[in-house]
Amino acid sequence: MDTCDWRTQFPSDSRSNIINKILETLKRHLPFSGPEGLNELRRIATRFEDKIYTTAVNQTDYLRKISVKMLTMETKSQASAGYSTFLPAANYATPLYQSGYHMVNDNSRTSLPKREPDLNIDDWRTQLPPDSRQKNVNKIRDSLNKHVPISGQEGINELLRIAASFEELIFNAARNKMDYFRKVSFKMQTMEEGD
Secondary structure, rough: OOOOOOHHHOHHHHHHHHHHHHHHHHHHHHOOHHHHHHHHHHHHHHHHHHHHHHHHHOHHHHHHHHHHHHHHHHHHHHOOOOOOOOOOOHOOOOOHHHHOOOEEEEHHHOOOOOOOOOOOOOOHHHOOOOOHHHHHHHHHHHHHHHHHHOHHHHHHHHHHHHHHHHHHHHHHOOHHHHHHHHHHHHHHHHHHHHO
């Protein structure tokens, strides 16, 4: 059994960057006023990150929990603004191996589900070009790579799983092809604006 705690190998500035990303997300979604409000949001972000940091069993678990919580905030906000249909947060915690995504050993690519959901033949999902979902997963992964600190193959694999999870949530929540691409673009834009 490995007795080395993963936290000793986690870059300290990465925690600060993650707290800042959480703070930016909170600022977009929670009302606040003045320096006191901003300080309170910073305390919330710091406590939130620290709780996940101390309870995570490894770096992958830490990044997954942070990502799921931030995605939940974004999705709830979009739902209240009329951007998407609300999906209960419990659904986000479904392990990706149960959702149909599998890691492929060649260059650590994430493969799309082996089978799409059972849908009507006129459904827009059946009319997407075969590789468009995989391209969107790759684009989301590339954006995440710019904003989420990773180390080692485990971190790279976790980014792929997170990107696949984001894409799957968007795919399942979209009402039509245009809505799907708009939501993917919106997710990419919100990640880029987080800088």
